[in-house]
Amino acid sequence: MERIVMKFGGAALASTEHIQDVAKKVIAEKESGFDIVVVTTAMRGTSKELAKMACNLSDNASKRELDALLSTSSQLSSALVAIALQEEGYDAVSLTGWQAGIQTDVVYGNARIDVIEAIRIEEYLTQGKIVVVAGEQGIGNSRNITTLGKGGAETTALAIAAALEAERVDIYTNVDGVYTADPSQIAGAQKVKEISYDEMLELSNLGSQILHPRAVEIAKKFQIPVIIRSSEKDTEGTLLKEEVEMEKNLIVRGVAYESDVIRLTVGYDAYSNASLADMFTILAENRINVDIIVQAIIDGLKPTVSFTILKEEFADALRVLEDSKVSLGFSFADFEIGLAKVSIIGSGMASNPGVAARMFDRLRREDIPVKMVSTSEIKVSVVVPQDEMIRAATALHDEFNLEQALYI
Structure with a gap:
């Protein structure tokens, strides 16, 4: 059975009502015949609240303990998504980063993924379960919890997709695709139907907040199609792939x-x-x-x-x-x-x-x-x-x- 990875950002996980909507999107893909892995980021505001609590206790908290603390925010959302899926009658299981086999270096707060040993994910998928992985985290060689920093959840989603040889990755975010410019600031900005890995990598490195460069690099390396779509609107998103159709012979596309x-x-x-x-x-x-x-x-x-x-x-x-x-x-x-x-x-x-x-x-x-x-x-x-x-x-x-x- 073909597999897809679905990543949901903080806007999609802002409340229990939002999480129920996430569950419906996941179920729709499951009913279409796919094995599903869901990757969650932290619920909106939880990481800031945890960091604030740590600051109230200490002005010099160790990076190890901060990573152990902040990793719980995406664990919270992954467990809640699994519960919502179970309530709808689907067999789902949540995994932390280390349970999912995500091994990293030991740079706290900005770790890089070394390898994903996806044996446990594979076993659950074989059993027909929907697997919900807490993004943004892994475990270092010293067996300490690490967090991946900015873009950690989408990087996790692409790395899991590569390990599982998934059909595609769907990135659900608070925008409905990639635009020629930021539509909130630039009048006349248009959504693009397709964008190449190289163009997306440049956009990501040059200030676009849609997809982190680390995630784009993995997508390009393993030739994984990515759809960037809205978590709120049921509209067509933007497809990220190797070769794109050149609309209207535009030289500049963004x-x-x-x-x-x-x-x-x-x-x-x-x-x-x-x-x-x-x-x-x-x-x-x-x-x-x-x-x-x-x-x-x-x-x-x-x-x-x-x-x-x-x-x-x-x-x-x-x-x-x-x-x-x-x-x-x-x-x-x-x-x-x-x-x-x-x-x-x-x-x-x-x-x-x-x-x-x-x-x-x-x-x-x-x-x-x-x-x-x-x-x-x-x-x-x-x-x-x-x-x-x-x-x-x-x-x-x-x-x-x-x-x-x-x-x-």
Whole structure:
């Protein structure tokens, strides 16, 4: 029997009434002849309440205990979904991450899945049970509970699908698909019927909150079809797959943006003191994600390297740089806040020169300064003042005629 994995986010698990609706969606797929694995995230607000309780008790709670505590939030929702299914007359069982065989590294709060030993899930599916797995968690080599951090539930869903060779993964969220831009901010944004793994990966890395990059990477690696759909509306979603139909020959298929970007600039007395490899190795070892990188070597001026990071990693980045200042050999570090990143994405860009020039020209005509630029085969990103972010995104959405996409 073919298998599908269904992942439900916090909005779909906000109350017992919502959980009953989840059960109905799961039952409909079960009645269609599929073996079902459900992956749940935390019920809305529960993780924050648990974290608040921990803070009331201690300003320095250990990461191990915080993971043990926060893992219970998705366990709560998985058990409630199983109970709702049982009440409807279906055989269901809930599993924690470790019971489901999800093995991770030991980075508390942001663990990565090493392997899923899905023997127990397989046994329950063979018995005809609906298996409900608590997402966002696993167990490390030291047999301690770990949590997977942002995007943990959808990453869990895709990893389970890969282990089970599932037919597809359905991601139920508070939006009804992937749009050419955020429809709550950009007038005329259109839902896309299909999107490629590469395009979705760029969107996810560039600020889209729909699907975490880790989940997209697994989907691409194992060629797992993913449907992103609404948990509230019974509408057609967006299909994520390898090859997509190019509607209306659009070169650019989406605009994404991300606020609270910080530019860090590190300067050296001489080029011989600079080692980009050493600097970015140290930042990577401390799990600090660096995005756009620009090096400047100009005769008569001290060499510099600038890079962008997100606001939440700023304090850690400064600490790491300060602790490593002697070994890295730089003479000063400076930063600029109040920035945002705006990007255009489209697989058609690889074979159509001039897209970047068109983007820069439109921003120039809008009098929006561009502070940094990064490109790949299918995207161009610019750093602009944060108070110009939405205006820049709106202008680019208009420039590339995305309001006329009408995919669905």
